[in-house]
Amino acid sequence: MEHRRNAGLETWLMYIFLIGSTIAVLYPIFMMLMSGFKTNAEIFGAPFSLPKSLNLDNYKTIWTTTDVPRYLLNSAIVTIISVALLLVTGTMAAYAISRYKFRGAIMVSMFFLAGLMLPLRLAIIPLFVQMKSMGLVDNLLGLIFIYTAMSLPSTVFILSGFLRALPGELEDSARVDGASELRIMVEIMVPLITPALVIAGIYNAVPIWNDFFFPLIFIQTPENRTLAQGLTTFFGEYSVNFGVLYAGLTLAALPIVVVFIIQSRRFIAGMTAGAIK
Amino acid sequence: MQSTDYESVRRARTRNLKLWLALLLTPAALLLIVFVFIPMGSAVLYSLYEWDGLARKGYVGLANFSDILFDPVRNKVLFHAFWNNVKVFVTLMIIQNGYALVLAMLLARNPRGYRFYQVVFFLPVILSTVIVSFQWKLFLNPVFGLVNKALIAVGLESWAVPWLGLPETALPAMMLVNAWHWFGFPTLVFLAAIHRIPTDFIEAARLDGASEWRIAREIIWPLMAPAVTIIVVLTFIGSFNWFEIPYVMNGLEGSPQGSTDMLGLLFYRTAFGSISAGGSDFGHGSALAVLMFIFIFVFSILATKYLTSREVEMN
Amino acid sequence: MAKVELRGVNKQFGSVHVIKDINLTVEDHEFVVFVGPSGCGKSTLLRLIAGLEEITSGEIDIDGARVDHLAPARRGVAMVFQSYALYPHFTVAQNMGYALRVAKEDKAVIDRKVREAAEILQLTEYLDRKPKALSGGQRQRVAIGRAIVRDPKVFLFDEPLSNLDAKLRVQMRIELTRLHRELNATMIYVTHDQVEAMTMADKIVVLRDGRVEQIGAPLDLYNTPDNRFVAGFIGSPAMNFFAGRAESVSDAGVEVALEGGTRFTFPCETPGVKAGDVVEFGVRPEHFSIGGNGDGGSDGALKGEVYAVERLGGETYLYLNSGSYRDIVAHMSGDAPISIGDSVEIGFSLARSHLFGPDGQSIR
Known part of the structure; x- marks a missing residue:
């Protein structure tokens, strides 16, 4: 959009506002990063100065004496498996709904859409009882099932929109070429919605990676804790060592921030996918 | 044959x-x-049964519901928490989404560094709420936190209060943290909505001599109504499910003095037990969950209905 | 290569009956075109033969064996689609070899067959490109190549030229005809464009509302249409129709009275009309003779007022009104000193005219 160049004051105000907001976002993150390299004495004595050196002692402490690496690994396992399971089962269901005409097709889509409106958090009590009886409490598999199930409605919704838009003649052509239904799906149709798979994957991976609530309820033993939940333990143990705490936060934030910076366009598209028609 | x-x-x-x-x-x-x-x-x-830990006892009808709503002790806690959620919703609508709207309008003018700002504003959104909460808990530490150190450094000693420790400042501080964490999300949703408005509309208005302010108010704002609807509903759902920030920053009891108590914390305490609520109570917990669900669901539907009625078709 | 036979084929989508009792034989090596207005069921009929839709009742045989219960790939057909339906993420070679890959054909064999087909279609240098990097005409050829590679018993074409521009369409028309001759294959071709039908077909099947209106060689349909619909559909510009009355019926034929006093006896053997019936008299624009100019003869004439003249250099089209007969089109070769507002006599010869009874059937 063009705007008039002569509106000098307006432009100045705009940039002040934007740059101010940028500082408000980046400075705290920068301080978190810097404080992780400092000793407690430095943090208390010279809180705003840069660290004397890129001192990695805090990180060594975390790596050798805490469970944070374990938490990171658990979070990675849970997120990767959940998203993989989610994309496979979600694509299958979305494909059935959007590429075939069958009796009850509308009922089936309604069934999946209904899931969009159910906040699973509020069903945590029955879920807990049920998971307990299934032996899935204090078990990463339990988290994986929950995350997959609660992310399915949005995934089916996003993917069926894209699948429906693929031309029917492609499918017909593959059918005449002799490809089985499975092969048509896997080899011809699904590769064409890769962008949608990325969007649906990010849309769900970020909240799963960041989730705190379900591990809080379902995970008890330290070696099964995920990152967000494990941080509370870590903060309890190191409550007076600010340097280590800042380093822990930085370490916890690092994986997703790195991926975000590399793939920011996709992340933004993915995470706002549900809110933009 | x-x-x-x-x-x-x-x-x-x-x-x-x-x-x-x-x-x-x-x-x-x-x-x-x-x-x-x-x-x-x-x-x-x-919610229709009495529970003893994991064991289901007798059928009690709607007794759990009436306890929660009308028992004088429970009722007081419930409405206190509910009122705090209302405050959160209203405040976030103003500071978080209002701020986002301004930013979106500015970004829509395609300033230099347009992509950069988007990435920066979205950065806190992708961080885990727990990380954000802990980070700001450290910053807000009354003695060692950067916030108070900064205030003292610029000569505002009297402002250097224990932010999370005072009933009057704890909730506002948390809401600001929430705004810092999430403002990028509504910003980019609003921005996408503005970009969907055909440029012709805005150019036509500009040719008619309308001021930028008028264009924003009379062209852009009405046409971005669908995005506003979505953000209002999402903010509402988020506010009434608010849990992580108060839990991580000030614990399960909504301290100090219940000033940061929320329905989500109350539900957790009721269901899984705590110092104040005693042992785990699935009956009352479930009843509270059902009430919250009905409230959120009904409000979301009504809000969507009302807000969509003011949306205009673009084509 | 093979013969295709349809016997009593019906197709219903729910309660909508789209294909109604079709009986049809496509001979070996024949190029048959299904033509008709949109919604006539021609594409559905093709998809029934391909097996992309299930028939509701009837029987389809290809090469002497019943196939209507089989999956598309087992019917021995290959199909070229309107949108080409090239797999966007495969290269040209992968597109053309896909069916053979699915059939687990030997890699060397696939490679050879793809190269051969590419040779025929002058696609060799594009084999490693993705469809996105090709022009419309090239994509079209890849789609055809994909069909050739499979060496099918029958080629099916679903409006394959409708996405091309006019010039390319003419070129591809010629190329397809050449291909038919070279491959000596059975081909079934669907189009709504009667020019494509006329120029390419050995045999045309005219469809309307899910029924066969007429089957025949192009010029047979042109010269002796079975009914008013075929008469109006085949030929461009379309035939002119004049409502009239059958005055009397005798051994000599039907005596027809047109509006404005024109009378003539249309010779026929089995009239199928009686005196007093409303009939329609049909003359193609190119069969009028204007002011004695042309080969139309003068078994009768109408007088009309010219309201538009289109001069194309080599030929001229006149648009006339004559009493209640509106929008008559007459064709003349060369130029003519006729201008708007002129009153012109347009003559016709009965040998090149047509008469249709009240039921729309030809009277011959």
Whole structure:
């Protein structure tokens, strides 16, 4: 959009506002990063100065004496498996709904859409009882099932929109070429919605990676804790060592921030996918 | 005859197709039924019983509901928490979404560094709420936190209060943290909505001599109504499910003095037990969950209805 | 290569009956075109033969064996689609070899067949490109190549030229005809464009509302249409129709009275009309003779007023009104000193005219 160049004051105000907001976002993150390299004495004595050196002692402490690496690994396992399971089962269901005409097709889509409106958090009590009886409490598999199930409605919704838009003649052509239904799906149709798979994957991976609530309820033993939940333990143990705490936060934030910076366009598209028609 | 063979081949193909469809749908349907629909349905059932830990006792009808709503002790806690959620919703609508709207309008003018700002504003959104909460808890530490150090450094010693420790400042501080964490999300949703408005509309208005302010108010704002609807509803749902920030920053009891107590914390305490609420109580917990669900659901539907009625069709 | 036979084929989508009792034989090596207005069921009929839709009743045989219960790939057909339906993520070679890959054909064989087909269609240098990097005409050829590679018994074409521009369409028309000759294959071709039908077909099947209106060689349909619909559909610009009355019926034929006093006896053997019936008299624009100019003869004439003249250099089209007969089109070769407002006599010869009874059937 063009705007008039002569509106000098307006432009100045705009940039002040934007740059101010940028500082408000980046400075705290920068301080978190810097404080992780400092000793407690430095943090208390010279809180705003840069660290004397890129001192990695805090990180060594975390790596050798805490469970944070374990938490990171658990979070990675849970997120990767959940998203993989989610994309496979979600694509299958979305494909059935959007590429075939069958009796009850509308009922089936309604069934999946209904899931969009159910906040699973509020069903945590029955879920807990049920998971307990299934032996899935204090078990990463339990988290994986929950995350997959609660992310399915949005995934089916996003993917069926894209699948429906693929031309029917492609499918017909593959059918005449002799490809089985499975092969048509896997080899011809699904590769064409890769962008949608990325969007649906990010849309769900970020909240799963960041989730705190379900591990809080379902995970008890330290070696099964995920990152967000494990941080509370870590903060309890190191409550007076600010340097280590800042380093822990930085370490916890690092994986997703790195991926975000590399793939920011996709992340933004993915995470706002549900809110933009 | 050949015709029997012909019919059986045809039937087999239909059967295979049905089998294939069933195969495609079953895993997702099963996961959804077992881990979402059954628990959601059971929540209602659970609320009608008395519970002793994990064991279900007698059927008590709506007694759990009436306890929560009308028992003088419980009722007070409930409405106190509810009122705090209302404050959160209203405040976030103003500071978080209002700020986002301004930023979106500015970004829509395509300033230099347009992509950069988007990435920066979205950065806190992708961080875990727990990380954000802890980070700001450290910053807000009364003695060692950067916030107070900064205030002292610029000569505002009197402002250097224990932010999370005072009943009057704890909730505002948390809401600011929430705004810092999330403002990028509504900003980019609003921005996307503005970009969907055909440039012709805005150019036509500009040719008619309308001021930028008028264009924003009379063209852009009405046409971005669908995005506003979505953000209002999402903020509402988020505010009434608010849990992580108060839990991580000030604990399960909503301290100090219940000033940061929320429905989400109350639900957790009731369901799984705490110092103040005693042991775990699934009956009252489920009843509270059902009430919250009904409230959020009904409000979301009404809000969507009301807000969509003011939306204009663009084509 | 093979013969295709349809016997009593019906197709219903729910309660909508789209294909109604079709009986049809496509001979070996024949190029048959299904033509008709949109919604006539021609594409559905093709998809029934391909097996992309199930028939509701009837029988389809290809090469002497019943196939209507089989999956598309087992019918021995290959199909070229309107949108080409090239797999966007495959290269040209992968697109052309896909069916053979699915059939687990030997890699060397696939490679050879793809190269051969590419050779025929001058696609060799594009084999490693993705469809996105090709022009419309090239994509079209890849789609055809994909069909050739499979060495099918029958080629099916679903409006394959409708996405091309006019010039390319003419070129591809010629190329397809050449291909038909070279491959000596059975081909079934669907189009709504009667020019494509006329120029390419050995045999045309005219469809309307899911029924066959007429089957025949192009010029047979042109010269002796079975009914008013075929008469109006085949030929461009379309035939002119004049409502009239059958005055009397005798051994000599039907005596027809047109509006404005024109009378003539239309010779025929089995009239199928009686005196007093409303009939329609049909003359193609190119069969009028204007002011004695042309080969139309003068078994009768109408007088009309010219309201538009289109001069194309080599030929001229006149648009006339004559009493209640509106929008008559007449064709003349060369230029003519006729201008708007002129009153012109347009003559016709009965040998090149047509008469249709009240039921729309031809009277011959």
